[in-house]
Amino acid sequence: MESMSPGHALAIRLESLDPWRNLAVEEYFIGRADELGPVLLLWQAERAIVIGKNQNPWQECNLRALRQDGCQLARRSSGGGAVYHDRGNLNFSFITRRSDYDLSRSFGVVLSALARLGIPAVRTDRNSLFAGTGKISGNAFCFKRGAAMHHGTLLVDADLDRLRRYLTPVPSDIRSHAVSSVRDPVTNLRTFRKDLTVEELSLALCEAFRNDRGNRMAIVPDGKWPDDEIRSPYRKLISWDWIYGMTPAFTIEWKRPGEGRELALQLEVDQGFVSAVSCPGADGPLAEALGLALNGCVFSASALMQRLRQHPRAAAFAAFGAWADFLEGHAPS
Structure with a gap:
């Protein structure tokens, strides 16, 4: 001009x-x-x-x-x-x-x-x-x-x-x-x-x-x-x-009462991807299955839920009954 x-x-x-x-x-x-x-x-x-x-x-x-x-x-x-x-x-x-x-x-x-x-x-x-x-x-x-x-x-x-x-x-x-x-x-x-x-x-x-x-x-x-x-x-x-992947690394935790113990799910997220998973209160096999299912996944409701549904041990994740609500509140679909 x-x-x-x-x-x-x-x-x-x-x-x-x-x-x-x-x-x-x-x-x-x-x-x-x-x-x-x-x-x-x-x-x-x-x-x-x-x-x-x-x-x-x-x-x-x-x-x-x-x-x-x-x-x-x-x-x-x-x-x-x-x-x-x-x-x-x-x-x-x-x-x-x-x-x-x-x-x-x-x-x-x-x-x-x-x-x-x-x-x-x-x-x-x-x-x-x-x-x-x-x-x-x-x-x-x-x-x-x-x-x-x-x-x-x-x-x-x-x-x-x-x-x-x-x-x-x-x-x-x-x-x-x-x-x-x-x-x-x-x-x-x-x-x-x-x-x-x-x-x-x-x-x-x-x-x-x-x-x-x-x-x-x-x-x-x-x-x-x-x-x-x-x-x-x-x-x-x-x-x-840019919008999500530029987010500085963070850890997010979800908890719910279990049968005689509190169940928790901790996700470490780096550049918008799950980089580590831990499950205090869950038995060893379930914790391992969750880690294998979610590690490396994009931190979004649709991607995380798809990983869970497709995992061979999907039925084991029923212990986390409020999982979907948690994701919808904290991850973009």
Whole structure:
């Protein structure tokens, strides 16, 4: 695009509601940070939970509820915690050369836009934005090669009931070194401005960005970014290997009372595959059969249940009567 010339800041409003596509566009601009000036992307998505790069989806969200409601799950390239997206949420992404990265400056643009709309907000020491007693924005950061990105959410009129439903995981016994989300009380910006729209907020952010850059900014429409440069990150972002397989290694345990003893099943999961199985409370042959059946299996309900049903000693697994319910609560089908 001719308007995307080096030296000028760019504000781009993405039209797509596909969370993976918009995350792929972020990666496209991260890859071009050296040749372009500062970029501000503004975008929305259909219902989705977006987790941080180093998080465990089984710990962060209710996967069963996501499946039931058709809510998407994405993993981004930045750190931080899990966030909820829908059409009532506006996402912003500041992308620049790493040498030009200034976190206070990008936060200043957002706070200036909110102040322009009559909404007093503050930045916390955990780099969230609060208005009143509620969190209105979660933020995360990514550094790649010579590029830096600060991106975040702004809850305008998001469905907070769905947010809480999806970000309340099924109770479980998971031991992991994955990054855990900080679960703060949240609120919408419409609490403070009843008539506020996502478009009005988007325009306020563009104006604040223009002022910050001394009017050296161009607002350009969403473009047809080169397919070959979007396709590769998009394929990565939608893949099972990225969304689930990038989960840091963890151990999950299921227990149920048995006849005179407690039965337990412990699975160690690494890169999305069962790497070890132990069965405290089960007799030796049953424990051995479970280990042979499940070791090396993808950690998903359908794959694990198929392994159990096809095993020659399948009848022995009846001792784990709640097994299917356990899997449906903790593994994506």
